[in-house]
Amino acid sequence: MASVFRSVRGFLPSSMLDWPGKICSVVFLGGCNFRCPYCHNPELVEERGNGECLPWQEVLAFLEQRRGWIDGVAVTGGEPCIHVDLPLMCAELRDLGFAVKIDTNGSRPQVLRSLLQGGLLDAVAMDLKTSLSRYPQVARRPVDPEAIRASAEAIIQSGVEHEFRCTVVPGLVGREDLEELACMIKGAQSLVLQQFRSQHTLDPGYAGAPGFPDEALTSWAEELSEHVPTRVRGLVGMSAS
Ligand code: SF4
Incomplete structure (x- = not known):
């Protein structure tokens, strides 16, 4: 695996979408250990x-x-935590005085823990793909379900700002999967159900595929809030929230 410092594939000077409530720069790292068919960053x-x-x-x-001029830096991918030297990059950003957020798929709890325990993160967003037993169906790679569970626990217990989010793709994640996930992350700050957008996908077979109706996501979010505060994002009928 290339060093994190040789894996910077893109940089966005300023974004209001990648860290809710903040203006941030975004660093895009190449490489991912998953192959989610609906991934919108195939490159x-x-x-x-x-x-x-x-x-x-x-x-x-x-x-x-x-x-x-900016509040912080969001480090995204790909999957940032496949780079074992990611803590060094975050430390350099911290040394410059920036708050740091990472996006992760949760498959590398050791790297995540070293970031959290080292006090190098101000926020984390972790993707949840589907119920743990179905993960390989989405990731199209072997996945250790205990790694996903351990990452979720580490984030919740850390107390840093966080959100869990799930792109709700028909055939890969349904109402029962969401119920399992919401129960798994009881105590979390928030779960976001993201509407599936199929313009640009890793697997061309998913391009143009329909998502669930907005109304289904909205009512599931209400029901899941019984376990963890849940909201929706990217509904077709409204601007992203
Ligand atoms: S959506 Fe899946 S394949 Fe794409 S970057 Fe995230 S974890 Fe990797």
Whole structure:
């Protein structure tokens, strides 16, 4: 696996969507250990080792100039936690005075724990794919369900700002799967049900496929809130919330 510093595939100077309530820059890391068919970042999923990447020092230099203009930096992918040296990158961002958020699929609890225990994170967003027994169906890779459970526990117990989110894709995740997930993360700050958007997918077979009706997601969110505060995002009939 390439060093995290040689895996920067993209950089967004400013975003209001990637960290709710904050203006942040976004660092995109290449490589992922999952192959979710609906993934909308297919170009980031395949790790190309010595492929094109942005020089980290240039990213840092740019960020230094933005101090005071942005609230923090979101590190996303791909899957950031496949890089065991991710804590070094987060520490450098912290040293510059930025708050740091990561997005993760939760498959590498050891890396996540070292970030949390090292006090290197201000926020985490963890994707939940489907009920644990069905994970390989979505990830299209072997998945240790205990790793997913351990990551979720570590995040909840850490007390850092967090959200769990699930892209609700017909055939891969349904109402019963969501019930299991919501029970698994009891005590979490929030669960977000994301509407499936199929414009740009890793598996072309999913391009153009329909999602569940908005109304179904809205009513499931209400029901799941019995276990954990749940809301919806990206409904077809309204702007993203
Ligand atoms: S959706 Fe996330 S976890 Fe799945 S393949 Fe894409 S980057 Fe990896």
